[in-house]
Amino acid sequence: xxxxxxxxxxxxxxxxxxxxxxxxxxxxxxxxxxxxxxxxxxxxxxxxxxxxxxxxxxxxxxxxxxxxxxxxxxxxxxxxxxxxxxxxxxxxxxxxxxxxxxxxxxxxxxxxxxxxxxxxxxxxxxxxxxxxxxxxxxxxxxxxxxxxxxxxxxxxxxxxxxxxxxxxxxxxxxxxxxxxxxxxxxxxxxxxxxxxxxxxxxxxxxxxxxxxxxxxxxxxxxxxxxxxxxxxxxxxxxxxxxxxxxxxxxxxxxxxxxxxxxxxxxxxxxxxxxxxxxxxxxxxxxxxxxxxxxxxxxxxxxxxxxxxxxxxxxxxxxxxxxxxxxxxxxxxxxxxxxxxxxxxxxxxxxxxxxxxxxxxxxxxxxxxxxxxxxxxxxxxxxxxxxxxxxxx
Numbered sequence: 001x002x003x004x005x006x007x008x009x010x011x012x013x014x015x016x017x018x019x020x021x022x023x024x025x026x027x028x029x030x031x032x033x034x035x036x037x038x039x040x041x042x043x044x045x046x047x048x049x050x051x052x053x054x055x056x057x058x059x060x061x062x063x064x065x066x067x068x069x070x071x072x073x074x075x076x077x078x079x080x081x082x083x084x085x086x087x088x089x090x091x092x093x094x095x096x097x098x099x100x101x102x103x104x105x106x107x108x109x110x111x112x113x114x115x116x117x118x119x120x121x122x123x124x125x126x127x128x129x130x131x132x133x134x135x136x137x138x139x140x141x142x143x144x145x146x147x148x149x150x151x152x153x154x155x156x157x158x159x160x161x162x163x164x165x166x167x168x169x170x171x172x173x174x175x176x177x178x179x180x181x182x183x184x185x186x187x188x189x190x191x192x193x194x195x196x197x198x199x200x201x202x203x204x205x206x207x208x209x210x211x212x213x214x215x216x217x218x219x220x221x222x223x224x225x226x227x228x229x230x231x232x233x234x235x236x237x238x239x240x241x242x243x244x245x246x247x248x249x250x251x252x253x254x255x256x257x258x259x260x261x262x263x264x265x266x267x268x269x270x271x272x273x274x275x276x277x278x279x280x281x282x283x284x285x286x287x288x289x290x291x292x293x294x295x296x297x298x299x300x301x302x303x304x305x306x307x308x309x310x311x312x313x314x315x316x317x318x319x320x321x322x323x324x325x326x327x328x329x330x331x332x333x334x335x336x337x338x339x340x341x342x343x344x345x346x347x348x349x350x351x352x353x354x355x356x357x358x359x360x361x362x363x364x365x366x367x368x369x370x371x372x373x374x375x376x377x378x379x380x381x382x383x384x385x386x387x388x389x390x391x392x
Contacts, residue, residue: 054119058109062121064101072096072123074107080117082107088122094163095127131162132198139193144210147191149184157181159191159205166193166203174211220296222250222257228290231305236284243268244276246288246300261298263288270303270310270342272328309342310376317343322367322383327360337366337380345378352382 054060062082066073071085084092088110099105106129111120138145147159147166156169168191173181192209196202209216234248243264249256268279280286280302288300317323317339325337325345334348335358347358347366358364365383372378 054109054112056109056112059106059125060109060121061104061106064099064103064105067096067099067101072099074105074121076119076121080113080119082119082121084121084123088120088124091163092123092127095123095130098130127163131164134162135193135196135203139196142192142209144190144192146188147205148188149181149186152181152185157184157207161191161193161203161205164201164203166191166205168205168207172204172206172208174208177207177211218257219259222259223293223296223298226250226259226290226293226298228293231287231289234286234288234300236280236282236286239276239280239282241265241275244280246286246302248288248300259298261288261290261300263300263302267291267299267301267303270306270308271338272344303342309340310373313343313378314371314373317368317371317378319369319371320367322365324363324365327358327362327364330358330360335364337364339378343378345380347380347382351380353384356382 060076060082062074062076064072065075065081071083071089074082074084076082084096084107089096105123106126107121107123108125109119110122113119134145137143145161147161150158150160150165152158154170156167156171157173159166159168170178170181172194177184189207190210191205191207193203194206194209195204232248232250234246236244237247237260238245243262245260246263247258247260250259251257265273265276268276273279286302287305288302289305290298291301291304292299323339325339327335328338328344329336332349334346335352336344336346338344345366345368347364352358365385366380367383368378369381370379
């Protein structure tokens with residue numbers, strides 16, 4: 001009698017052939033192997049314990065569980081706690097004063113794990129986020145904020161605001177402070193944020209919006225009521241390369257309010273102006289016309305307060321009229337001459353005889369060929385007093 005082959009338990013249960021039973025057993029073995037954890041992370045995941053693995057620079061969220069004199073303890077959900085201590089605590093000390101136990105906060109990992117098993121964190125990012133949010137709020141509400149003077153330049157003052165650098169332009173310092181801005185260095189004082197740009201980390205403030213608040217409020221109300229086109233007597237207060245500032249008084253009697261506006265260099269005179277110093281000096285009394293009101297500021301014009309010389313140009317300079325004029329510019333296409341302040345004409349290069357040398361500053365006799373009042377152009381011819389070179 002032939003020897004009966006041994007049949008496996010798998011074959012008996014499932015009534016499989018020996019070959020199929022062996023294949024089934026192999027599959028079960030493979031499944032058993034793949035189900036076994038191969039690392040600590042996999043083992044923890046089997047028991048529902050979340051994986052915690054931080055790298056330096058990671059941003060993580062946690063909940064404040066203790067605030068101590070020199071450190072903040074944060075629950076970051078791992079086997080250890082997160083600590084804000086030493087230098088990281090010092091740089092965020094003012095910000096920490098605004099926090100309380102239970103607050104959710106975002107921090108950056110500085111050290112993944114110390115010898116004590118803790119994770120060292122920085123609140124710089126959270127502090128900056130809170131600072132920018134606060135800056136936006138106070139800018140919208142125009143609420144004064146404490147800043148600290150850091151340095152003075154010719155254009156203004158740098159200050160510390162919420163741990164960041166801000167700038168107060170010289171024009172935004174009050175009269176009293178402007179006399180000696182150095183005294184504010186190292187001092188804390190109030191200012192108002194008037195503009196900011198988070199992308200380039202720019203914060204512009206005004207000190208005079210606090211120290212001269214009432215005066216500025218009266219000025220803004222006056223600017224709302226002042227009429228464009230009105231002409232006022234004023235005094236030149238400051239001269240810059242781009243123009244001059246003129247102070248006028250609005251109102252009457254004891255209610256007169258001083259207002260200051262800018263006369264751009266292009267509005268100083270009907271003549272071409274190279275430098276404001278050539279036209280006016282500080283302290284000069286001048287008439288100005290209000291030409292614009294923008295964002296609570298006034299734009300003045302001195303030349304528009306005077307008669308426009310081009311209004312009578314056609315009556316004054318008839319065709320073929322001869323005029324002795326000053327050469328103001330020599331160009332490749334011709335020579336410009338000034339007939340009177342604010343009125344220039346052109347002697348085209350084709351009207352100048354070969355060999356005739358014309359120099360800026362010289363006087364020359366010209367006659368009017370044509371006037372284009374709309375485009376403010378006058379074509380001139382040169383009065384010849386001698387035969388041109390080469391003339392037969």
